[in-house]
Amino acid sequence: MKRFIFRRLGYAAISLVLLSVTIFLFVRVTGDPTVLLVEPGASRDDLEALTIELGLDRSLVVQYVSFVRDVVQGDFGRSFYYRTPVLELYLSRLPNSLLLAVAAMIFSLAIGIPSGILAAVRVGGWWDGAGKIFALLGLSMPSFWVGLLLILFFSVYLGWLPSSGSGTVWHLLMPSFALGWFFAAAHMRLTRSSMLEVLGSEYVKLARLKGLPEALVIAKHAFKNALIPVLTLAGINLVLMVNVAVVVETVFAWPGIGRLLYEGIAFRDFPVVQATVLLAGTMIVVVNLVIDILYAVIDPRIRYER
């Protein structure tokens, strides 16, 4: 167990190093970093001052070490636009993103799990077919278009919901639905296949043999076990939702991390873009690590693999 955890930690550490190297190198190799890291319209003196401050005249290795040292200390530079440290900005937006992600998750599970179970119980039937179409549509309709259609219908025609901003529950409804839509399809598909697997297992057969009503077999015996992989995926997806909401947050002017990233591009505020990407990658590496370790704790077979 210890060996498994150490090896897994090692992989995660390598991933984080590679992540920082990727981001560091792309900025410096693909163009002139001073153009990205200095505010637009800076004078020659500013440029030279920054070249020296960032050590752009020194070797890449030295530059990398100082880049990592800053990042580890939580120094992601200053935003050109807001003139505050990037980390502060990021942390101030994080709660909004979390709120949106949790709401979107509730939507996606509330749609995905029941429809997945129905599709599995009536496999091959009408509902299964409808579920397939829904899954395909979910994967094919870009979330930002769903968002725009929602605005068109609920804000412009019906005038029921505010089209942008944040503050009340009403503001939260449309963006979380638009964001949850895509994930609902994924959750439905996984619920369906995991439910099918459980329904074919021995203990479900036994439960049926001893004469339990089918509804009880599904609700009490099958459902609980089928839920485990779905909830794992939901855990990963929650972190993804925090980080992929750029378009949805832009459509609804929701003040989260995605919106921050969008402002970063729109105002040519490169330190913000860089920090957002770095933190997104870090979050996902860490979540994958935690889930792998949790799985190894629960299921001993995983520890001895490879």
Add this chain to the structure above:
Amino acid sequence: MSVSPAPARLPPAEPLPLGLGLGAVRQRAQGLPLVPIAIVATLLLLAVFADLVAPHNPEIGALAQRFKPPAWSVGGSSEYLLGTDHIGRDVLSRLIFGARVSVIVGFTAVIFAGVLGTSLGILSGYLGGWVDQVIMRVTDTWLALPALTFAIFLAAIVGPSEFNIIIILGAVYWTRYARVIRGEVLSLKERDFVRLAIVANCTKWTIMRRHLLPNVLNTAIVLATLMLGVVIVTEAALSFLGVGVPPPKPAWGLMLADGKKGLMAGYWWLTVFPGLCIVLMVLSANLLGDWLRVKLDPQLRQL
């Protein structure tokens, strides 16, 4: 009537091979996803012949004609079938030229990512050792970055242009191929034909090119078809955010961004039509991919 000996059993008459009658065509077409094929073919044709088909110039509008609704609603004219946008450009013409952008960017990026990912996947799987370690660790790390966020980051560095978008999408999506192809190669290289090739003194290069590549090609093609939809949506999202195809060009994502300006005023056609085009394209690509997956590679069904 005497009982005649049972006639020697003839094999049942086989249908003529290569029968070219209508029945044969119909039989062969059975199970083909005809609707998605028709949609993709139509969009491809529109993309190729955009100059001939489009009724107006997609980049120049007449300000006097701005925000005209589609022809069938009140105030619309048959001159502009699907209406006009905020500077009086014909929506239909922009959609047709937008198909060209989507098709060019989508196909090239998918092929670029596919070539890169397949090559690295084969190298990684067959050579093993430190090559494998390096390629797979990079793949893992890049897969951990959300695709859209990563693409936005790259676009912010190199700046938006049609060419850059293709490179960016290729750089973001090759990891998907590398991971799957490597897995294929790992099992292929234990097979007899590869061992025989080693015994026959083939070089590693020859084995990878002549023996492994043809065997993973099916998988790569299936992946590419499934990836097409993802790539087109990502391109649209990048253009929507203003880091994709640069403005005067008609890209569907860009049209949605422009359309948003007229959304609150109720100019629905600027939002509905470009989005429909994206969905049609992506949906057909996904359906085609699903069909190909079952057809070419039953092993991939669980992908």
